[in-house]
Structures are given as structure tokens and as C-alpha cells.
Amino acid sequence: MNTIGNVTGIIANLVVVETEGTTAQNEICFIKHGDTRLMAEVIKVVGNKSYIQVFESTRGLKVGTEVEFMGHMLEVTLGPGILSKNFDGLQNDLNKMDGVFLKRGQYTDPLDMDKEFDFKGLAKKGDKVVAGSWLGEVKENWIPHKIMVPFTFKGEYTLKSIKEDGSYKPAETIAVLTDNDGREHEVTMVQKWPVKVPIKAYKHKPRPFKILETGIRVMDTLNPIAEGGTGFIPGPFGSGKTVLQHNLSKNAEADLVVIAACGERANEVVEIFTEFPELDDPRSGRKLMERTTIIANTSNMPVAAREASVYTAMTISEYYRAMGLKVLLLADSTSRWAQALREMSNRMEELPGPDGFPMDLSAIIANFYARAGFVYLPNDETGSITFIGTVSPAGGNLKEPVTESTKKVARCFYALSQDRADSKRYPAIDPIDSYSKYLEYPEIAEYLNKTIAENWTESVFKAKDILLRGKEAYEQINILGDDGVPLNYHIRYWKSELIDFAILQQDAFDKIDASSSLERQNFMLQRTLEITDMEFDFESFEDVGPYFKRLINALKQMNYSEYDSDQFENNKKELESILKEQEKEAVTQ
Amino acid sequence: MEKETKAFQRIYTKLYQLTKATVTLQAKGVGYDELAIVDGRLAQVVKIMGDMVTLQIFGGTEGIATNAEVIFAGKSPTLKVSDDLAGRFFNAYGEPMEGGEIMGEEREIGGPSVNPVRRKQPSEFIPTGIAGIDLNNALVTGQKIPFFADPDQPFNQVMAMVALRAKADKIILAGMGLTRDDYLYFKNVFDNAGALDRIVGFINTTEDPPVERLLVPDMALTAAEYFADEKNEKVLVLLTDMTLYSDALSIVSNRMDQIPSKDSMPGSLYSDLARLYEKAVQFPDGGSITIIAVTTLSGGDITHAVPDNTGYITEGQLFLRKDSDIGKVIVDPFRSLSRLKQLVIGKKTREDHPQVMNAAVRLYADAANAKTKQENGFDLTDYDERSLEFAKGYSEKLLAIDVNIETDAMLETAYDLFEKHFTPAEVGIRQEFVEKYWKKNGK
Numbered sequence A: 001m002n003t004i005g006n007v008t009g010i011i012a013n014l015v016v017v018e019t020e021g022t023t024a025q026n027e028i029c030f031i032k033h034g035d036t037r038l039m040a041e042v043i044k045v046v047g048n049k050s051y052i053q054v055f056e057s058t059r060g061l062k063v064g065t066e067v068e069f070m071g072h073m074l075e076v077t078l079g080p081g082i083l084s085k086n087f088d089g090l091q092n093d094l095n096k097m098d099g100v101f102l103k104r105g106q107y108t109d110p111l112d113m114d115k116e117f118d119f120k121g122l123a124k125k126g127d128k129v130v131a132g133s134w135l136g137e138v139k140e141n142w143i144p145h146k147i148m149v150p151f152t153f154k155g156e157y158t159l160k161s162i163k164e165d166g167s168y169k170p171a172e173t174i175a176v177l178t179d180n181d182g183r184e185h186e187v188t189m190v191q192k193w194p195v196k197v198p199i200k201a202y203k204h205k206p207r208p209f210k211i212l213e214t215g216i217r218v219m220d221t222l223n224p225i226a227e228g229g230t231g232f233i234p235g236p237f238g239s240g241k242t243v244l245q246h247n248l249s250k251n252a253e254a255d256l257v258v259i260a261a262c263g264e265r266a267n268e269v270v271e272i273f274t275e276f277p278e279l280d281d282p283r284s285g286r287k288l289m290e291r292t293t294i295i296a297n298t299s300n301m302p303v304a305a306r307e308a309s310v311y312t313a314m315t316i317s318e319y320y321r322a323m324g325l326k327v328l329l330l331a332d333s334t335s336r337w338a339q340a341l342r343e344m345s346n347r348m349e350e351l352p353g354p355d356g357f358p359m360d361l362s363a364i365i366a367n368f369y370a371r372a373g374f375v376y377l378p379n380d381e382t383g384s385i386t387f388i389g390t391v392s393p394a395g396g397n398l399k400e401p402v403t404e405s406t407k408k409v410a411r412c413f414y415a416l417s418q419d420r421a422d423s424k425r426y427p428a429i430d431p432i433d434s435y436s437k438y439l440e441y442p443e444i445a446e447y448l449n450k451t452i453a454e455n456w457t458e459s460v461f462k463a464k465d466i467l468l469r470g471k472e473a474y475e476q477i478n479i480l481g482d483d484g485v486p487l488n489y490h491i492r493y494w495k496s497e498l499i500d501f502a503i504l505q506q507d508a509f510d511k512i513d514a515s516s517s518l519e520r521q522n523f524m525l526q527r528t529l530e531i532t533d534m535e536f537d538f539e540s541f542e543d544v545g546p547y548f549k550r551l552i553n554a555l556k557q558m559n560y561s562e563y564d565s566d567q568f569e570n571n572k573k574e575l576e577s578i579l580k581e582q583e584k585e586a587v588t589q
Numbered sequence B: 001m002e003k004e005t006k007a008f009q010r011i012y013t014k015l016y017q018l019t020k021a022t023v024t025l026q027a028k029g030v031g032y033d034e035l036a037i038v039d040g041r042l043a044q045v046v047k048i049m050g051d052m053v054t055l056q057i058f059g060g061t062e063g064i065a066t067n068a069e070v071i072f073a074g075k076s077p078t079l080k081v082s083d084d085l086a087g088r089f090f091n092a093y094g095e096p097m098e099g100g101e102i103m104g105e106e107r108e109i110g111g112p113s114v115n116p117v118r119r120k121q122p123s124e125f126i127p128t129g130i131a132g133i134d135l136n137n138a139l140v141t142g143q144k145i146p147f148f149a150d151p152d153q154p155f156n157q158v159m160a161m162v163a164l165r166a167k168a169d170k171i172i173l174a175g176m177g178l179t180r181d182d183y184l185y186f187k188n189v190f191d192n193a194g195a196l197d198r199i200v201g202f203i204n205t206t207e208d209p210p211v212e213r214l215l216v217p218d219m220a221l222t223a224a225e226y227f228a229d230e231k232n233e234k235v236l237v238l239l240t241d242m243t244l245y246s247d248a249l250s251i252v253s254n255r256m257d258q259i260p261s262k263d264s265m266p267g268s269l270y271s272d273l274a275r276l277y278e279k280a281v282q283f284p285d286g287g288s289i290t291i292i293a294v295t296t297l298s299g300g301d302i303t304h305a306v307p308d309n310t311g312y313i314t315e316g317q318l319f320l321r322k323d324s325d326i327g328k329v330i331v332d333p334f335r336s337l338s339r340l341k342q343l344v345i346g347k348k349t350r351e352d353h354p355q356v357m358n359a360a361v362r363l364y365a366d367a368a369n370a371k372t373k374q375e376n377g378f379d380l381t382d383y384d385e386r387s388l389e390f391a392k393g394y395s396e397k398l399l400a401i402d403v404n405i406e407t408d409a410m411l412e413t414a415y416d417l418f419e420k421h422f423t424p425a426e427v428g429i430r431q432e433f434v435e436k437y438w439k440k441n442g443k
């Protein structure tokens, strides 16, 4: 019997419910408002009063309305058919909703329960299995979608029977397991899981030791993110967070991409809906949409569901990770989620922490980031979730609670700079302030030097050093004037500009430049460093800039050309001939 | 104290608490968001605790007595929509300012949002003739974008100009804290352009109580949804001034004892503003709502909570500033941005548009550096001198708001300036465009 209560208070989407029965923290309930049922979640209980946040507008709601508590937390439905779907924050299939406008209280099935999937058994009768063990697989787009022992199962089971290979609907029983007490349990292709609880159906989670190739030079080359790693992108509005994330979702070397559009613009989601079904996945050659799942809680959708949306996205990612896949999870923007928490906490008149955010914000963020990672599954296969969130700091000032709390847990910091964005130096990742802690991991360094080039990390640190020295030189030039500094300062500054233009800057909207393979990145880095290693000779500081601009132009033209194409070779020759001029000058002097 | 009038109307005459913007009383059967009339003034339910109901009074509570009459309406705020709206001006409550009544279907304002999968990607370029907009920050139907401007900038004039050139089927003006002069200015310009029958206005002037403003954008957007969704029309909504709207939000939330966030704005400012701006949409059947707003700044400070939250919501911003070198107001290319421009530039406009735009802005940035150098008393290089010359021409011929030319002419003007001051390598655009367009323009 479900607990029943009555509404006694309403402040926007915070509703107070009085009940005689039991209720639990994070329990889901439904308010019976006329013909519609409004979904809500318990966020606080005091005596016989439950405080619930409603995932819908509360317009017209009255005191006395009946509320039914469901006895479970907010859950997602996991099974074949999730991929390439567009969900809202509560995992309703948006495509199944009718009408142009979202209707309050309309909830739709996340999966297509009538669709049949071709099942192939992987486990055999008598096998010992645990939560997350692969029993069989079905084809979902191009992914072999594993049918697993439900994550809620504790301890060891024996596979009593499994269906023959063939077509089945998701809700059909495909296997029967026996527990140690001899009780039988039926398993279907579908299971449910509470989103706020991490799925831990893996053996262990080592430190990440490989990098995730993203195709974005300033990330891969300068500050790589590990497969199973975490990173965040803070930046003022308009600095390029979303473009960068979209570019990651298009080009990163992941098996699948889960995008949580959290409290941001609807048009940005529409962009994905429109473009991804047309765009090719650079690796599999299939359409990008086939590997993408979108959880959309845009800024005009109910605020309380914003928080749910990131957890829904994380849980779906964990589900696919348990199948041995490489998942990239992107959330834009985690600040909106934090703000949703703040709105609620203020309404409940809780003691506010810094900037009015809840006191436990840091812990909430830390727990969330901790769910990412590279794991060894029960059968020793591996899977990973690489998580990158954006942060939208108020006034662009990084000294604020969400940025600071995230900085404590995320291992890569990609700070977008207003200055770089203003001067259209995209992606506007600040090369000096940003970092990847993974570069300090010996196992990552070893991996990089083995897979990209022997001297790779050395080259990377060298490039960073040139950038830093260039910046210092630039500051000196600004203080002392062009002719108040030795000529060498100008050369130093322009060498850093060379790296800036050839490596850091990348045109996300250019077909070719948008993504760069590691091989190509290696070539460009080495070629650029060969130039910065050269000694240059100039009559006057006035000659430095114009000369380097020609070099930069040649390198940029290379970035715009297909790698190793004739055009690329021509641009390369052009570069070499400009460099020869200097050699000649050096000789004649 | 309670008596039933019509079926749903209940009347109360005892107030328990009064603040500057709210009253609290004991009442039963009240719905959240429901409207009421308190001593003849419109009010809305903002909080219910047990049998205590708190109402926000749009006209302010001045002079309201504890025995004031409170009548609950049994519904939330509505607007009557029909083609009758066209060519008329309304107050914040959706009542015609010239008196009379509107026939039409009654709709709740602030209705639900469009299912994102039912939206269409905006793709229709809105040329305005202003190069600071079309060349650098092209507008697209279904976009939402504000002017960021100090109060002394001519934002209302620019907005009216953009509105008239935009070829919209309907222009819906939402005036919040509009001076009477500006209100009459808008009326005049639209009238002179013979566009009055395409205009719908919802006006709260500086003479009206500030809290009334809170209804204005929702009224305007409800009307916009009617024309865009049902009539498949291209609707342009003008919201001016959203800073004054936000001030009204802060008055109410402070009266409700909410913990204020940055700059004494409510913590929910982002959601409150996003709810409105996200009404901008391209419908699949051709109708669209484009929102052009005004956010006034104080001393150009865009880190203030209102412009800051706005910037995070809108699809860019158009930053107006006076360029003292040429003595004109320009659309600042650094702080301005149209996020949707890439959907049309180089696609609906000439292929080299994106590269030309970026190159010009980069060169303008070089000029800004040169200017700093100059101001610090350092010698300028030949390149510095050239970029300064370029910047002047760029400002005068392209950025100034009085420019009114076709997009191709803007590109040609840009090449003219490039060729006059720089080499192709310094400009750094794709070789194929240099070959195709350099030295082939104008003259």
C-alpha cells in the first residue's frame, strides 16, 4: 500500500505534504491535480511533513490535493533502444509526446517495448554470474548491446536457463537465475535503477592510463584528457563552452556520447537533433546520431528536473560502460544544476553557504564526478566514462562556489578566456591557466610517448614553456615599448604566437580544421617546434611580426588542407621557402 | 468574512499582513498562481501555507487597508487572442489603452514551452542593412538577442529601425518602464512607416506601478505564440527594457523575504529570464518568434547580474558604444556576438563571409593593441599605423549604426579596406578566397 498525503503548502515548485504514513528521502510521489498527475521528489522530511520538489509547474494547485508516494526513488529504465533517443531530464521520450507544446503531467515510455531485438546468448546454462555479468547481446544500431544480470542483484547466481537465439521484446524473460538459496529469478532485457545511486557492477577502477583522443589540438596536444578521466570547462558567456562540447561530441574517439543539456538553450539541442543525423561519425563512418543520446532539460523546462537530468545522463552512461564501452558524457552546464539546487534550498529557507548555494554543494559535485572512470568489469573487459562538464561562473569570475568545488575534483581544467574569445582565438582555452593533471601521471606519459612519438611529452612541455616565455616577453614589450626591449623579446613573443596560431587555434566550423588526428597533431607540433628551435636574425623589431605572420599564414593554410594532400604539400613548401629566406639572410650577414 | 458571489468568486475582507508589494490573508480553496483583485488592484497568489495565502499586488500596496476587499478570480492571468490584437496598444493587463474590448479566445499567459524535438533549427537570415549586425552578428529568425547599452545610447531608435527593416509579419512591442516619450516615439515611427497595422503593443510606462511590468513580457509572448503558431507568421518581439523588468522581480522577491543573490537580484533570475527568452522559436510550419531585447547597463558593466544572466541565456548580444574616434555609435565587434550567425553566414550569404568577418575583427583587435601602445606613449610600427588607419575606416564604413547597405556590399567594403592597408598574408584568409575576391572588388 502506497502512502497517501495531502498538500498543505505551495511556494512555486516546492510543495509541503502532510501524511500519516512513511515517506523516504528522494522518494518519488505524484500529486493528483485534476486529471493530471504531477511528478515530484521528496527532498526533506520534518515530522509528518514531507517537502517535495515538483518536476512541473504548480499553477492552479490547491491545498488539500491528494499525493501518492510511490515507494521508490527516481529511476531510469535501462534496456535496448536508449541509443539515439531524445529524452527529457526524467527520461521521457520527447518524440513520443504529442503536440507542439509540452503538456504538464505527460510522461512517456523511455523504451519501445513493442520492438523486437535479435538476441544472442553469451552465457551458458550453469554459469556462475553476478550483477553486471553479460548474459547475451542484442544489436542496437551498431553497438552489441549486452543484456546483463540486473545491477540490483546481490551475490552470486547460477544461470538456470537462457532463451535460444532469436527475436524477443524487451520485457520478455530471456533468462532464469537461481540464487544460493535455490530461489529463481527471471531476467528480461529491461531493468530499473535509481539515478542518484552509482552503478558499481565492476571489479575495480584503476587510475586512468590512456588518453581519449578528441581531435582538438589544444586539448590533445597541450592538456590531454584521460579515457575515464574528468575535466571541466569554465568560461564567461559566449566564450565557447557549448561549441567546444559539441565539437567534442562530434570528433572524440568514443563508442558513444551522452549529452546532458542542462538548463541551457533549446536551439542548441535542436542543432544536435538537426545536424547529428546528417553528420558522419569520423571513426565508424555511421551517422553521428547513432552513437548519441540526448537528455534535454533546457532552461525553459521545469527547474527541478534539471538536477535529475545530469543524474539520468550519468546512469545511462554507467549502464553502457558496464557493456564494455567507451562513453563520453558531456554536461552543459553544471552551474544550472547548482542553481536549481540553490533555488530549492532558498525556498526551504535552509542556512545558505557561499553565494546562497547549499552548504553541501562541494560534496554533491564531488560525488557526481566520482562516478566517471575507467573500470574492469566482472569478466575483465574494460569500459569507461569520460566526463566533461561546463561551468558558467557569474560575471565570468572563477572565484565562485561551483568553479571552486569543481576544481577540487575534476582533473582537467580548460579555462576559457574572455580575451581570447574577444579576439576570436578559438577555442578560447587559456594555454597558461589550463592544465591536465594526467600529464603528471607516469603511466599516461609512457602511453603518450609510446603511441604518439618518443619525445612527445618533452615536446609538449617545451611548447608550454615557449607559450609562457612568449607571454612574459609580451608583457615586457607592453611595459617598456617595442624598442625598449631587446630584439630577442620580439622573437620570443612571435614564436609563442606561432604556436598559438598553428596549434592552439582551431576553426570548429571548418570541415577540415574542426578535427585533427593525433598523427597530424604530432606532425604540426614537431614542425612548429623545429621553427621555434631556429635562430632568427632581423634588422629591426619591425621586421619580426610581418615575417612571422607569413609563417603563421602558411601553417594555417596547412591546417585548412586535407592532411598529406597536394595542397598540404604545397603549403608545406611555401612554409619552407619562407624559412629559407632567413637562412639566406643569416648566411649573407 | 467570506461570501460567495459568482460560482468561483470568493470575497474576503480581512488582511493579516501587508508589505510594499504583498498582502497575506486567510483564505480557502485558492489555486497557486491564481489572480485576485485586492481593493480594485490586480494581484496574484505567490505563496500558500495552510490557509494563509500571500498575494503579490501588481500596482503596489500603497493605501491598502487591513479591511480591503479581496476577490479571487479562480484563474491565472489571461489574454484574449485573435487577429483583433493587430494594430492596438494594451496595458500590462492586456486591456486596450484606448478603451473598448477585444474579442478572442482567452489564453493563460506564461504557458508551457515548446517540446524541443518539435522545434526547427533557425535558418532564415534577417538582413537589417546595419553592417555591425549583418556582417559581424547576423540575426536569424527564431533567435533571441538583446542590445546591451548604457541608458544614454539610442537603443530604442536602433531597435525600431531593425524592427522595420526585418520584414516581420507582426511586431510585438513589450514596453517595460518605457518613458512616455519613447512610447510615443515607437508609435510615431511605426505609424510613419505605415506599419501600425502590423504592431501590437503591451505598454508599462514609467508612470505605471513597476510591479505591473511583470505581466508585460508574458502578455506579449502569448500574443506572439498566437500569431506564430496558429497563423504561421514571422513575429518579432521587442522587449524593452529587461533591466527594468528585473528590477521589478527583485522588488517582489525582496518583499517575499527571499535570500537575494548577486546585485540584490533573486536567486532564480536565470530561470525567470530564460523562461521568457526561450519563447523564441522557429516552428516547423514557417512561423517564428524572434526576440530582440534591450538590457540597459550601468557604466558598461556587463558583469552585473542582469546582463550577466542575460548573456548566458540569449543567443548573443549587440553591444552599442560610442566610438570617440569617429564620433558615432557603433556595434562593438568585440563584445557583440550572434550565436546563430553560423547558421546563415557563408550559407545564405557569400561563402567568404565568415572568414572576412573574422579577419576584420582580428585586425581591429590589432588596432586596439596599437592604440593602447600609443596611449602609453610608445612608438608605433608601420603595421600599427596601418591597423589604426584600417580601424577608422572599418568603424566609419561598417560598424557605425547609420550604415545601411546590402551584405555583399559590406564584404566588398571590407576587401577595399583590407587591400588599402594590408597584404593578403596579414589578413590571413583562405587562399582560395584571396584568389577569388581580392583585388576584384569595387573600383
Ligand SMILES: Nc1ncnc2c1ncn2[C@@H]1O[C@H](COP(=O)(O)OP(=O)(O)OP(=O)(O)O)[C@@H](O)[C@H]1O
Pocket: A235, A236, A237, A238, A239, A240, A241, A242, A243, A244, A264, A392, A426, A427, A428, A506, A507, A508, A509, B311, B312, B313, B337, B338, B339, B340, B342
Ligand atoms: N571554436 C570556435 N570556432 C569558431 N567560433 C567559435 C568557436 N567557439 C565559439 N565560437 C563562437 O562563439 C559563440 C559562442 O560560443 P558558445 O555558444 O559555445 O559559448 P558558451 O560559452 O557556451 O556561452 P554560454 O555560457 O552563454 O552558453 C559561438 O556562437 C561562435 O560564434
Ligand SMILES: [Mg+2]
Pocket: A241, A242, A243, A264, A332
Ligand atoms: Mg553554452
